[in-house]
Amino acid sequence: MxxxxxxxxxxxxxxxxxxxxxxxxxxxxxxxxxxxxxxxxxxxxxxxxxxxxxxxxxxxxxxxxxxxxxxxxxxxxxxxxxxxxxxxxxxxxxxxxxxxxxxxxxxxxxxxxxxxxxxxxxxxxxxxxxxxxxxxxxxxxxxxxxxxxxxxxxxxxxxxxxxxxxxxTFFKSLAEFKNNLVYINVVSFIFILVFGAAFVLINRRLISTQEALYRASALTSMGQMAATMAHEIKNPLGIIKATAGRIKSRYGKDSDDRIFDFISEEVDRLNTILAGYLDFARPVDHSRQLKKTDLKELVESILRQVRTDFARDNIEISFEPADKEYPVLDDGIGFRQAFLNLIINARDTYKDGGQIRIELTSNGDEHRLQIVDRGGGIKKELKKRLFEPFSTTKAQGSGLGLYVAKKLIEQNGGRLDLRNNNEGGATAEIILPAYKEQ
Incomplete structure (x- = not known):
């Protein structure tokens, strides 16, 4: 609107x-x-x-x-x-x-x-x-x-x-009047330009403000709806997964038929989507407990969890930071979820495997974490709405990953930026303030 x-x-x-x-x-x-x-x-x-x-x-x-x-x-x-x-x-x-x-x-x-x-x-x-x-x-x-x-x-x-x-001499006065008329015309023209520019600027501000208010209202409504739906669906999904497990243990315990795993896998996928909706709907928690965390160790622990799954998709992950500490404040949940969303996005840019390079640097005041891939890059039609909820080109994506990642990183006082690389692919850059002892 x-x-x-x-x-x-x-x-x-x-x-x-x-x-x-x-x-x-x-x-x-x-x-x-x-x-x-x-x-x-x-x-x-x-x-x-x-x-x-x-x-x-x-x-x-x-x-x-x-x-x-x-x-x-x-x-x-x-x-x-x-x-x-x-x-x-x-x-x-x-x-x-x-x-x-x-x-x-x-x-x-x-x-x-x-x-x-x-x-x-x-x-x-x-x-x-x-x-x-x-x-x-x-x-x-x-x-x-x-x-x-x-x-x-x-x-x-x-x-x-x-x-x-x-x-x-009357015409001399008339010539002076002509000069004044030229001056008035120039001033009028400048006034029109200034007035028009001011109008365009104010109108853009009004448009931006109204769109922001409309977007915030829509997101609030969608968040409430998503949270309600997620809670209502989550329990039946748990029952479906448990039932699928019992069916497999009774009828397919010794079978190699993948059909017994389909239900559980699809339930897991739906749970992942529901988790995204819940993260989208969850308000900023200002009471969360922040503690000093080594960003390098946090990244390494996350990579240990995903390397096996990524290897099955022929995705190689390289992470070779300097041998030093990168202290940040984290609640143990926000950054982990944001980083997972970003690295999964990088994985999904490949069709037949590839490499994801993770770089971690620091200037003493800020830590800079870059996730670099050589996939298809950011599509032109998505550049302006990368961090808007429900913006996705994935057939099975919810469009909430980047929105949630940005929200979680900003909760920790950081910034998130995505850009295409000149040599192909894209880079997701997280900048977090370095923790310093008081």
Whole structure:
């Protein structure tokens, strides 16, 4: 059962979409304001250029000589251009001939080059008698719009073009707003990432917690059920085994027929499974008596019990620890059962016999016991649930061996780890705290 909340995910999606729509809305407003302002400023500048151009006498301009700087009409035109620039705080005001060369007025750049680079379309339009304005141009922290209006003679022929450049500082504020908008977008994006990561982390914790609670509840229920079933079945099994023994002694005492042993062997197998269920259901006993035990001697005593059975399956066990003491605290039951479960697991990985190597080392603070086999290793589908109860691939396994082994080892303050070997097979590693005299 996984944690699900039908409200959290929609709320998260809604929050993300809200932030995205907010950011997109800000960009939309920015683009609309910029386009509207540019349109208004262009129209106003064009109207001013047309009005100013209509006040100039085209016939007088046509009759002027370029080198007659003291002619009254020329001085008047210069003064009017200067007043136009100063009164409206224009960036540039100049009078151009039809070749885009400046006749009169102020410009701090090459007029013809600028026009051919940026304003060729509006200038050609004005030269043809149609006033026109350029798009917004950004240059050297300036935001320029240029307007061009024709100056005509009494015969309506265009003799010159009035060009006006205006620097609109409003767009500088708009550019700062754009930078702030980019900053807000970046912060919003980071917030979405952090919020999403936090949500995923919290949701995983909630899932893990709920699964742990569910698993604990299920294990408690299964443990109670297993204990009840084990106790109920154990007594009838004892009667069945005793009856099988009496049948063999009466009818098959001198017989080599294996049929008389089948019942007893199957009862023993069922008793082993029941013992696993009882170990699974048994709670941690904090009142058990722990005493100093030599881990090496404990392992050797267990191996003496199983060597004969293992030899029948062509399993060879090697155990050659250093000749010293490996003191631990043990109750005489927990580690023995855990070690038996692990070594039986190692045996069951072989089909036609093999070798199990047991290594015991110590660093003074911890003892490390490794059970190494060269069998089939840990299957991929079992890696994540190795120590979960009832996880097994054995046809006749209960799936409780590793769970019980881990539980018993942890009761003794130790750790259990299983991993595949690079050269094949698997290693079960038990780490137990070394006992030190107080």
């Amino acid at each position: 996984r944690f699900r909340n039908k409200y959290i995910i929609p709320i998260l999606i809604f929050a993300v979409l809200l932030i995205l729509f907010f950011n997109l809305g800000q960009w939309y407003i920015f683009s609309q304001v910029r386009d509207f302002a540019e349109s208004v400023f262009r129209e106003n500048l064009l109207a001013q250029a047309e009005l100013a151009a209509s006040s100039f006498n085209g016939d007088a301009i046509l009759s002027l000589q370029g080198d007659d700087f003291y002619a009254p009409d020329l001085i008047d035109i210069k003064d009017r251009l200067d007043r136009l620039k100063d009164d409206y705080d224009f960036f540039n005001v100049r009078l151009l001939d039809l070749d885009a060369e400046r006749l009169l007025g102020f410009a701090d750049y090459d007029t013809a080059s600028f026009i051919f680079d940026y304003d060729l379309g509006p200038f050609i339009s004005a030269s043809a008698g149609i006033p026109a304005a350029s798009d917004l141009i950004t240059a050297r922290d300036m935001y320029l719009i240029s307007a061009y209006a024709p100056i005509t003679t009494s015969l309506d022929s265009v003799v010159a073009v009035l060009g006006i450049d205006a620097d609109y």
